[in-house]
Amino acid sequence: MGMNDTPSSERLHIGFFGRRNAGKSSVVNAVTNQNMSLVSDKKGTTTDPVEKTMELLPLGPVVIIDTAGFDDGGTLGTMRVERTKAVLNRVDIAVLVVDGTIGMTSVENELVSLFEEKKIPYLIVFNKCDLLDNTTDGKIFVSAKNNTNIELLKDKIAKVVNAQKSDKRLCGDLVNKNDFVVLVIPIDSAAPKGRIILPQQQVIRDLLDSGAIPVCVRESELADTLKNLGTKPKLVITDSQVFKPVSEIVPNDIKLTSFSILMARYKGFLKTAVNGARAIESLSDGDKILISEGCTHRRQCDDIGTVKLPRLLKNYTGKNFEIVTSSGKDFPNNLSEFSLAIHCGACMLNSREIISRMNRSVESGVPFTNYGIAIAYMRGILERSIEMFEKIFV
Numbered sequence: 001m002g003m004n005d006t007p008s009s010e011r012l013h014i015g016f017f018g019r020r021n022a023g024k025s026s027v028v029n030a031v032t033n034q035n036m037s038l039v040s041d042k043k044g045t046t047t048d049p050v051e052k053t054m055e056l057l058p059l060g061p062v063v064i065i066d067t068a069g070f071d072d073g074g075t076l077g078t079m080r081v082e083r084t085k086a087v088l089n090r091v092d093i094a095v096l097v098v099d100g101t102i103g104m105t106s107v108e109n110e111l112v113s114l115f116e117e118k119k120i121p122y123l124i125v126f127n128k129c130d131l132l133d134n135t136t137d138g139k140i141f142v143s144a145k146n147n148t149n150i151e152l153l154k155d156k157i158a159k160v161v162n163a164q165k166s167d168k169r170l171c172g173d174l175v176n177k178n179d180f181v182v183l184v185i186p187i188d189s190a191a192p193k194g195r196i197i198l199p200q201q202q203v204i205r206d207l208l209d210s211g212a213i214p215v216c217v218r219e220s221e222l223a224d225t226l227k228n229l230g231t232k233p234k235l236v237i238t239d240s241q242v243f244k245p246v247s248e249i250v251p252n253d254i255k256l257t258s259f260s261i262l263m264a265r266y267k268g269f270l271k272t273a274v275n276g277a278r279a280i281e282s283l284s285d286g287d288k289i290l291i292s293e294g295c296t297h298r299r300q301c302d303d304i305g306t307v308k309l310p311r312l313l314k315n316y317t318g319k320n321f322e323i324v325t326s327s328g329k330d331f332p333n334n335l336s337e338f339s340l341a342i343h344c345g346a347c348m349l350n351s352r353e354i355i356s357r358m359n360r361s362v363e364s365g366v367p368f369t370n371y372g373i374a375i376a377y378m379r380g381i382l383e384r385s386i387e388m389f390e391k392i393f394v
Helices: 024-032 074-087 106-117 150-164 198-209 219-228 240-249 259-267 270-282 304-317 351-363 371-378 382-393
Strands: 012-018 050-056 060-066 093-099 122-127 180-184 213-217 235-238 255-258 288-293 322-327 340-343 368-370
Touching (some): 012 024, 024 060, 024 122, 024 150, 122 150, 235 259, 259 368, 259 371, 270 340, 270 368, 351 368, 368 371
Parallel strands (some): 235 255, 288 322
8 A cells, every 4th residue: 555545544634724714725725735725815715624635745644624714604604614613523633724914813712722622733823924024923924825934834733743643553562573363354245356445454554564474364264274374373353244253263262353343442442332332231122323434335235334233233132223324424413312322443534533423422421332342242252352452441
């Protein structure tokens, strides 16, 4: 996977915010060195968030998001502001663009409050410095029109980013150099020909980075692979949909987990998801359950989110539920009507967005889990599959 193929979920998300006509879009175009956003002297030219996936030196792979003016008015304007607020759930760093000829107002102060409430690192940049006499009071002054201090702004963004960097790993920290790790990857009608899904790709890459030796098999070849491998693997990682048969094949002295569990750990919500799965025991007839996916793919006839999980929930509990599904960016702000939220592995969402969704659920008093952890719980193998992460639950 080349630099240009870095998935959106692994890219730094940078959001540009401010009032109408502060020059947000002009600053975005200057930072990206391309006409990403339409600019005009007319207020409200940017109506919806505009996204661009690109390489941006010295930052690397990023997603740049230009937003509508936060002071937009009227019915449509209010809707645009709400969409701008929604962007806050997934940006890793916010850049507040201020009209330097006007300075900070209540609008900018409200945005700063939102950044701080959501714990988003941010920079305040004063645009239109070409129209100012004094630009020496320690603030970041730029001119998108003249390209003044744009490189300085990018360096400032990079410094904030570097201060936030994490050394988290999917699974590379669980193994040593030359360890064998068996990956169980089902190939069914939902698997596109010639491809494997993103979490499997990411696990393979992380294992290779650690010097471990990934061995990929289907569940039908797992038993023979373990017998013929010649050495006991350090770990077996399976797709959640074949968790039960795989657990029956893998001896208890070999560690076993799933791609979905690793993803929950990587994204930072494993403990919450495990506790959420245990809440399945307290569900009642008629409860409303949210099943949400981070991507928008074509549904298969035996789709996991709309078919397999609802069926497993009913069979396990013996109860009937009202199932509500969502996909992509469509995730409810208020979850109080639900008794449980089950999310996908979130491989297509960055950590900030899935944590935001988790927090909205928890704040509404709704247990939150993911597909693989819920499946492991209902198959009776959750405790085995998380025992290597015991310190998380202490």
